[in-house]
Amino acid sequence: MIRNFFILDVSYEVKNNSPLIYIWGIDQNNERVLLIEKSFKPYFYASFEGNKEKIIEEIRAISRQESPIESIETVMRKAPNNMNIDVLLIKTRIPTYVRIYRNLVTKIKGIKEVYEADIRFSMRYLIDNDLKPFSWIEAEVEEIGSNEGIRVNKIYELKKIISRYEDKRPDLRTLAFDIEVYTRYGYPNPRRDPLILIGLWTNQGGFQISSDDELKVFRSFVDFILKYDPDIIVGYNSNEFAWPYMLERAKTLGVRIEIGRKPEVEVSQGTYGHYSISGRLNVDLEGTLKLLSRNYIEDICKSAEYFNLSECKNKMLKWYEIRKYWDNVKEKDLVKEYNMEKVKLIYLLSQKILPISEQISEITGFPLDHLPAANITSSVEWLLIREAYKMQHLVPNKRDQDKEKNRSDVVVPPMPGIHENVYVLDITPIFISKILEYNISPDTLVNEECEVCKQVFNYRFRTEPKGIYPSVLSRLLGLSDRDRAISIILRTFLLYLRRMGSRWYNKEINELIDTLGKDIVSNIMKMLEGTDVKVIYADLTSVFLKGKAENVSELVRNINQLYRSNINIEKNYRKIIFLENNNAFIGLLENGKIEIFGLKRFRENLCNLARDLQDQVINSIFYSNNIKEVIKLIRTSIAKLKRGEYKVEDLAIWGVVDSFSNPKPPQVVAAEKANKSGYLVAKGDKIGYVIIKGSSNVSNRAEPFFMVKEKNKIDVEYYLNNQIIPSLMIVLKYFGIKEKDLKMLGADILDLF
Known part of the structure; x- marks a missing residue:
């Protein structure tokens, strides 16, 4: 019978010593179904040199009864060095044995490298059959009578996938x-x-x-x-x-x-x-x-x-x-x-x-x-793995990330301070257009003279065939009605090219992206000469501009004309504060929302009282625009702290008990004190501690917050000098406020502004 199915998820299990692919989905009648594929087998590739027959014989000799090597055939694939080579395609029965055989095959004399042994079996099935979640298939199936307790309306054995298509998504619960x-x-x-x-x-x-x-x-x-x-x-x-x-x-x-x-x-x-x-x-x-x-x-x-x-x-x-x-x-x-x-x-x-x-x-x-647990660049990597299968490329093995340092994406360092009327341009489309124009890809890069190549700066790329990067990007740009998702993927694609651990990382292309980024921003800055618009920050995906709206719009038109691209104004901030170090900023958007970027590292070790006060100060700065009101807020909060008007738990600083070795961090000292008092805190637990008064170092003065009953034991000055004031000065220093000003609790502090 022929039926249509919406794919929700794919998994597998081994049953009776044979792998079964489970496609969980919904049919055209909105019934929950399970499709079972029984014929797909796990496999991997091995490149070799020398006597092929002898190597195959040795591979067969390591076959194990519980998951025998079922077949070995010679196929041609394009290697990561861009050469077409013969490789051995080795199939077995049980997916977990792919890695076992990988380790054994690698030791055989004449084997150069093993490929694609780390691709999960269910993902392998999706790739090889060009299936994707949240899409529809038309398939020939046979209904299975017994559902064995599986909680779906119907179970089918999948006989053949006839077509793949897009249609309206069913109502998901x-x-x-x-x-x-x-x-x-x-x-x-x-x-x-x-x-x-x-x-x-x-x-x-x-x-x-x-x-x-x-x-x-x-x-x-x-x-x-x-x-x-x-x-x-x-x-x-x-x-x-x-x-x-x-x-x-x-x-x-x-x-x-x-x-x-x-x-x-x-x-x-x-x-x-x-x-x-x-x-x-x-x-x-x-x-x-x-x-x-x-x-x-x-x-x-x-x-x-x-x-x-x-x-x-x-x-x-x-x-x-x-x-x-x-x-x-x-x-x-x-x-x-x-x-x-x-x-x-x-x-x-x-x-x-x-x-x-x-x-x-x-x-x-x-x-x-x-998606939530993985790095966003993982989605791009799987997109490339899919394209590699279609192009009959071998998927490169994962790289050692420690061989080379990641390059900074910053082209123009941020201009610390307060800026008004700031516009953000997404320049990703310019990079994408360059990749497509020059066929930039690891598999098209050449290091010698070439008659059928295009040169961009000092790098040459073959014009034919289309490389894996341009192939993927062409497919993405050919999609419609998914602008937000495609924009995220394209931006992520550029980040993926830079990531040291990516399978397709290429040093020369990374250097080229650097050079392109500097050239693009340099050209933009030349266009700005004689205008009121300034670049206050730029990286490889975004340029922050400060100036009049009409001049920024004129700049966008000029950029699009020069690069034959389609960039636009991504965001408009009424006011933005760039913080020193590591490109952190806080901005008030035109729609009244506050956006915060890069501030997490400044807040990880703050107690809740310091965090809450920092939030209040940021909101007051942007919404009231009255620095005197901000100072009043801080003064009131500090006075309350000194009067003991707080909860002990709001001063707790949280840390993971990861080691009991010396020198001991405060959370470890607090954990040891808790354990001695009968509270069980183990390695790996998170504990909240407060700093009490005393003359010893800070770590030794850490006490579990739940054991501190008297507020007068808490070192309030520690919190003022190491938590509250530093967390506020990150922002307030750009308004001419100094640390000593915050400590002046008299009314005369307001006379400073």
């Missing part, structure tokens, strides 16, 4: 979840701290699971998911916190989280660190957002604001406050309200983030649930 943990002390520990509340949200609304019986909470969670049967499960920071905690906690309690469409298969951690659920896509929206946006979005409320969703109405509790509110009968409902608002926001965020993510997955063939 999305479920959002969020959890609350009762933390006795320190960071939530699954071996110690119980799960007390799970919030769930679907297109039908919200639902909460809570019980004094923790086993019932887990079982109700499993039951809800199996009953609703979602295609996509979304969380926020779920790969980093919720799933690791829940899996370890479930193990401690002796309960299994079997929520996939395949029975008796628990949630498990995958290749890229994501958590895999059979037949469903599990997506961490925070991880996805970090890949899609270059801005620093620290929490779910800021994510909601970024996407113009409703503001957080209720108090957003800190995770360490949950216990206090949960234990208070009158305030217990605050925890439930907080959880329900969070999970609703997660669901609403999914409606904003998933459409773009799904397009990236469909275009690149990279699974949606892998």
Whole structure:
């Protein structure tokens, strides 16, 4: 029979000593289905020199009964050095044996190199059959009667793929979840701290699971998911916190989280660190957002604001406050309200983030649930691997990243300080047009004189055939109705060319990209001579310009005419502050949003009080535009700190207990003190500590925050001088404010402005 199927995800299992490819999908009747491919076999390539027959004989000699080498044939492929060569295509039966045979084959005399032995079996199947998630296929199938407990409407054996096509996406069921943990002390520990509340949200609304019986909470969670049967499960920071905690906690309690469409298969951690659920896509929206946006979005409320969703109405509790509110009968409902608002926001965020993510997955063939955990350049690499298969190129092996230092992408260093009327140009299209014009690619690069080559600066590239880079880019530019996703992929493509660990990294092309970037920005700066427009920062993808709008628009027209490109103004900042070092900035967009880039490293070791005050100061600077109001805010906050009007936990600094060796960092000292007092803190745990008064070094004065009951023991001056004031001066120094000014708590400080 012939049927049409929408591909959601692909996995595999070995059954009766034979691999089965599982294609999880939806048919034209909107029924959830499973297609099973039984004939696909794992394989890899080996290049060789010398006596081929003898080498093949030795390869056959290492064959193992549990997964025999089923065939060895000679095929021609293009090697990474651009030469057409004969290689051995070696097929076996069980996917995990590819790596075993790779190690054994490598030791055989005459074998030069082994290729494509690290490509995962399910991805191998997608590539070889030109299949991608979120696309449709027409296929010849045969329905299988028994479903063996698999949670789908129908199961088919896949006989033949007839065609691949694009069509309207079926209605996918999305479920959002969020959890609350009762933390006795320190960071939530699954071996110690119980799960007390799970919030769930679907297109039908919200639902909460809570019980004094923790086993019932887990079982109700499993039951809800199996009953609703979602295609996509979304969380926020779920790969980093919720799933690791829940899996370890479930193990401690002796309960299994079997929520996939395949029975008796628990949630498990995958290749890229994501958590895999059979037949469903599990997506961490925070991880996805970090890949899609270059801005620093620290929490779910800021994510909601970024996407113009409703503001957080209720108090957003800190995770360490949950216990206090949960234990208070009158305030217990605050925890439930907080959880329900969070999970609703997660669901609403999914409606904003998933459409773009799904397009990236469909275009690149990279699974949606892998995106949040992987580097964004991984999606480009899989795009290239797909193209290599079509061009019959051998996929280069992964590189050693330590051989050469990564080059900086900065062309014009940022001009520290405050700037108004700043426009950002995305110059990626110029690089893309140059790659296409000169056929720039590792497989077209030549190092000698060449009659059929084009030269760009000191580098020559063959004009025919089309290289792998231009081939991929041509396909991308030929797509329509996916502008946002394609823009992200193109920008990522340029970053991929620069990444030392990329399979197709080429030193000469990296140097050429550097030279091109400098030349492009140099030409732009020449065009600006005699105008009021200035370049205040430029890297290989963006140029920040300060000046009048009409002059910037005229510049864009001139750039497009010179490079025959189609660049435009990507963003417009009313005001932007470039910070010193590492290209960090804070900007107020024309639409009233504040964007933050590169500030994470300045905030990682800050206590919550310092973070919150820094946020308030940044908002006040941009929205009130009144430096006197900012100073009042800081003065009031410092006075409250000195009067003891704070919570001890808000001064906690968090660190991972990664080593007990000398010299001991403060979190390790705090962990040792906690352990001596009967609190269990193990290596790998996260602990919050505060710095108390004393004359010894700072590390020795670190105390677990939950053991400090008297505020007068806390070294307030340490927090002022090492947390609060330095975190504020990162921004305030550009307004002429000095550290000593912030320490003047008298009213005369306002006379300075």
